[in-house]
Amino acid sequence: MRPVFAVSGGVSKFAKARPDKTFQAVVKEAYDYAIADLSLDFPGFTSVVDGSVASYFSDHFTRQLMAGIMVQDYLGLVPKPGHRVEGGGATGGLCFQEAWKSIASGHMDVCLAYGFETMSHVETWKGNEFIALASDISWDYPVGGFYSGYYAMMVTRHMKEFGTTVEQMAHVSVKNHINAFHNPYAQKKERYTIQDVRSSPMVAWPLTRLDICVMSDGAAVVILASEEGVRRIEAAGGKIPRPLVRVTGIGRGTDAMRMSDRPHVDFDTFLRDYATEQERSSNETRSYYKKLWDHGTRYPGVHSFRAGRAAGNMAYKHAGIADPLHDLDFVELHDAYTSSELQTYEDMGLCRYGEGGPFAASGKAFMPGVDYGLKLPEKPVCPVNPSGGLIACGHPVGATGLMQAVFAAWQIQGTVGKHFADSRLQVKDARRGAIHSHAGTGTYVTVSILEREA
């Protein structure tokens, strides 16, 4: 496989509704930003790009089939090759990795990954119904299809199994909303307290409205290139910041659509098939897990996302990461729910299974130098969702995973201050970060590693 570089990106304004433009024109906002950041104009970039991958989740929201080709057309990319990928909430992450494959395989030297969603065309509760159709329509949807309900069930099991508290989850909401206060792309800019989160309207017990991301209209694009692609862009007059941002690892996992079908494996199977290298090699951690299993814990059940663990392990192996918490300078992960951020800490090996709650409230995942109004017992180690994540930035599904890639690339370029007009969210000397994209109840999960080229 050839080296792949994330050379530029752009994000449209995420908003509750963007009636001012059609979805093609919203994508073009992000696209124009990305090519301008390369110091290229529209014809200049068209002359160097080989093709594209399109990311959008739902045909229902737009009531438009083949919306991808309409964007391809609007961006002036026809007749270049392109295709659409779809995998629920992980669509953007899958798109990023498909574009990576196009470059790594040698099929393309410059590939555009673009994603979008226009969720405002239906009312909120109809939108929730569309999303719930991403659950088994024979067995799950008719019982009361509602994604917030599905995630709430998963976290009640986590709470029962591990003693996780709603206040620990609320720390995630406070952190991500306050981070987003410094992100001009974010849909929500609010300073909340733990009390605000808990006293907001209950949606699906124990998740309140402030534990849950909002629906959005928006778009994001990422431009990936090979070494030859970098040369080609620069030969056309493009400017790419050095050091380059290289995509050094990709990983994916899947799980059963029906939560009810997820297995409950024994201790030995967990250690053999799912434990991280770090967990497997630690006597203390093996003993910790043995105690959990002796008390009845089984894996993944509905309290953990096996696909996230599989994706993380695969990406870490690819990128040579042994200790995620210390080897990563930041993580942008799929926090559609505060509970799923907390569960994902565990899946990605930032802490052990069962410790996501205390980890969320420890301070380790917070940004240094930002006032959260909280007494945090520990210093930041690996900021999670420094951008504000989905909870505050919004979640236009097809764009979300690519938004994460753009923000991660800017972190590693050290250009957050330039793009946000505020350096508060720049992780100091960020060399390596992970992006994590997640589909309905953990069915598809992707993890990709971006790092500064040596």
Place this chain on the structure above:
Amino acid sequence: MAKLPEQRPETLGGYIVHGIPFPVETDPDSLAFLKRMAPLQIEQEYRITYLHSYGQDSPWFAAASNRRLLGTQDPKSGYTYATPRGHDMFSGEETRWIDITERKAHVHAFTVCHFGSEEFLPETPFVLALIEFEGVNTLFLTRLMGVDPLEASLDWIGMAVQPKFLRNSKLKPTDVYFVPAKA
């Protein structure tokens, strides 16, 4: 105390408007002004009826309409599914039907939905629960009745429950629901 709502719910619907403001002349200045025009939005209705087949899972619905709860089982390994699968996920072998109506059952996880998808909004608040059965490897998603949705408690997890069946079957998985087990 929960915050009181400060915003009225947004809904579609309203008046049909005839006559859209537009420049009387299409001179260059007027055309240039169109770049400052606010977007027009229209409502589009879309209704469809699907003919959905339960396929190999059909016997489950026939059973529920006759007050029996079925699961499936891999004949060799004995791996048992509370939500039926026609083929085992490990061996790929065709499963057989088993009757789990009388198995001991407990709440494995739950939530109370205070909001929901549009179709289910009128039923809120309702309790969704995943049920575990003795000797069964997987779970079953259902509605839990007989508990106060406004008094949700983690203590509900582990509670013994038993199935109840609708007298008038709708041929949906909600033909069965669960209630706290009688002592």
